[in-house]
Amino acid sequence: MVITGTGAISACGIGAEALWTAARDGRSGVRQTLFPTLKRQVILEAAPISGADYQIALSTTNPRFQDRVSAIAQIAAGEAIDQAGLGVADFGERCAVSIGAGFGGAQTMDENYHRLLAEGGSRKIDPMCVPKIMTNAPASWIAMKWGIKGPSYCISTACSSASQSIGLGAMLVASGTVDRCIAGGAEALLVPGVFASWEAMHVMTNDKCRPFSRNRTGMVLGDGAAMFVLESLESALARGSKILAEFAGYGTTNDAGDLLRPDRDGAARSMRMALDHGRLEPTQIGYVNAHGTGTIANDLNETLALRDVFGDRFAEMLISSTKPIHGHALGAGGALELLITLKALEEQIAPPTINFIDVDPKLGFEPVPNVARPFDADVVLSNSFAFGGVNASLALKRYEA
Amino acid sequence: MSDADGDLVEIESQLLDIVAQEGMIDRGRLNKDAVLLDLDIQSADYVMILMAIEEKWGVYLPVDEDLTEAKTVGDLVELVKGKIVEHKAKKATA
Numbered sequence: 001m002v003i004t005g006t007g008a009i010s011a012c013g014i015g016a017e018a019l020w021t022a023a024r025d026g027r028s029g030v031r032q033t034l035f036p037t038l039k040r041q042v043i044l045e046a047a048p049i050s051g052a053d054y055q056i057a058l059s060t061t062n063p064r065f066q067d068r069v070s071a072i073a074q075i076a077a078g079e080a081i082d083q084a085g086l087g088v089a090d091f092g093e094r095c096a097v098s099i100g101a102g103f104g105g106a107q108t109m110d111e112n113y114h115r116l117l118a119e120g121g122s123r124k125i126d127p128m129c130v131p132k133i134m135t136n137a138p139a140s141w142i143a144m145k146w147g148i149k150g151p152s153y154c155i156s157t158a159c160s161s162a163s164q165s166i167g168l169g170a171m172l173v174a175s176g177t178v179d180r181c182i183a184g185g186a187e188a189l190l191v192p193g194v195f196a197s198w199e200a201m202h203v204m205t206n207d208k209c210r211p212f213s214r215n216r217t218g219m220v221l222g223d224g225a226a227m228f229v230l231e232s233l234e235s236a237l238a239r240g241s242k243i244l245a246e247f248a249g250y251g252t253t254n255d256a257g258d259l260l261r262p263d264r265d266g267a268a269r270s271m272r273m274a275l276d277h278g279r280l281e282p283t284q285i286g287y288v289n290a291h292g293t294g295t296i297a298n299d300l301n302e303t304l305a306l307r308d309v310f311g312d313r314f315a316e317m318l319i320s321s322t323k324p325i326h327g328h329a330l331g332a333g334g335a336l337e338l339l340i341t342l343k344a345l346e347e348q349i350a351p352p353t354i355n356f357i358d359v360d361p362k363l364g365f366e367p368v369p370n371v372a373r374p375f376d377a378d379v380v381l382s383n384s385f386a387f388g389g390v391n392a393s394l395a396l397k398r399y400e401a
Numbered sequence: 402m403s404d405a406d407g408d409l410v411e412i413e414s415q416l417l418d419i420v421a422q423e424g425m426i427d428r429g430r431l432n433k434d435a436v437l438l439d440l441d442i443q444s445a446d447y448v449m450i451l452m453a454i455e456e457k458w459g460v461y462l463p464v465d466e467d468l469t470e471a472k473t474v475g476d477l478v479e480l481v482k483g484k485i486v487e488h489k490a491k492k493a494t495a
Contacts, residue, residue: 202451202463204463217463258443259444
């Protein structure tokens with residue numbers, strides 16, 4: 001199974017290349033993000049898609065019937081499909097779509113609640129509310145636009161939505177159910193109601209997001225979408241498509257423990273499962289794009305789990321978190337990060353963890369601090385760990401013809 | 402007892418009320434040496450406690466290193482009390 005196309009939109013701009021170069025060069029899309037309708041806003045930064053980029057996404061889609069989350073999903077899918085060179089005959093029943101989303105049509109929900117409650121119902125509710133808000137809208141719009149008539153799925157497992165969607169897509173291809181799958185995640189949650197809800201969780205930083213660093217105080221939210229064309233090797237070769245990477249392994253587990261606190265064993269089992277699935281040895285892994293949210297709990301837990309899984313290899317392989325660049329895009333997070341992981345494999349460069357101050361003695365390692373670093377390896381890994389105890393790990397391997 | 406000390410005692414008492422209410426624990430069990438884990442205070446309870454603190458004193462406390470290191474009710478109260486006093490001082494000079 002291979003990847004033949006990628007696409008993205010994020011705070012770093014439109015396009016997979018914009019996301020990758022920002023991550024590699026340490027250019028952050030995080031900036032001051034104020035919501036005038038909030039009476040009180042404590043956290044002042046996020047990684048939003050720019051207004052201009054939203055305009056571009058909306059101008060080529062169907063905003064009367066879509067929340068902007070579906071618009072950005074389509075922009076990213078279009079880029080991936082173009083790169084893979086898929087034509088009309090490549091869709092139909094032998095193609096699937098599997099798109100994760102966390103909050104669905106957040107902007108539509110937020111605006112319409114505001115009309116109902118704050119404005120006393122004086123303005124009428126958008127009659128397209130339900131189809132705009134439903135979490136599976138991005139998957140369905142992609143299916144409609146390209147005529148994808150096979151299975152369509154929307155996995156909504158918070159921060160693991162996209163990684164699980166990609167994993168499921170890969171399984172559909174591997175099982176022979178379909179020849180290819182458009183898979184990824186989309187999230188457009190930077191609206192007053194969702195932002196205030198995240199503030200109330202007290203896991204966002206009012207400093208800078210500094211994954212794995214001493215003095216880290218939390219995460220930063222972001223919007224974005226990233227999509228992949230997953231395909232059987234046979235189909236990719238038959239079409240003569242350029243193969244970007246081999247999809248090598250998928251693992252997913254549940255902690256079955258605490259709703260919010262991550263679990264070392266659950267995270268380790270997820271990574272081991274991805275390695276076992278791809279018959280990979282820990283020694284083959286050169287780079288891990290960590291979940292690395294910048295919260296105390298995740299970064300400690302993930303470090304312990306990585307040490308459990310990789311043992312002696314831990315000290316040699318490169319590990320970083322790119323969340324301070326593109327923000328934590330929840331339902332799209334795993335897709336943005338897998339894309340960066342793929343480009344890292346292609347260029348053999350590990351993107352840095354920016355905003356890093358110093359080693360946290362409790363973690364005892366440097367996560368490629370502040371500046372990218374080259375590596376030499378054929379396999380890379382990306383992790384996502386979600387509230388609800390949902391863990392997912394994806395492994396990619398350099399393709400050799 | 403100075404006014405400042407009186408304030409601190411008051412804050413401490415109100416904090417214990419919040420921990421009892423949000424953690425759904427009998428207020429009588431909340432002595433300084435009580436271990437938070439033994440009281441079955443879990444991740445979700447922390448979020449509720451932090452929100453109640455924010456509503457009462459207007460101080461936003463992220464779940465940082467210090468907070469995760471609090472083992473006992475006493476640790477938690479001391480830490481939060483410090484942050485509230487710090488926040489009040491900042492507000493006074495702002």
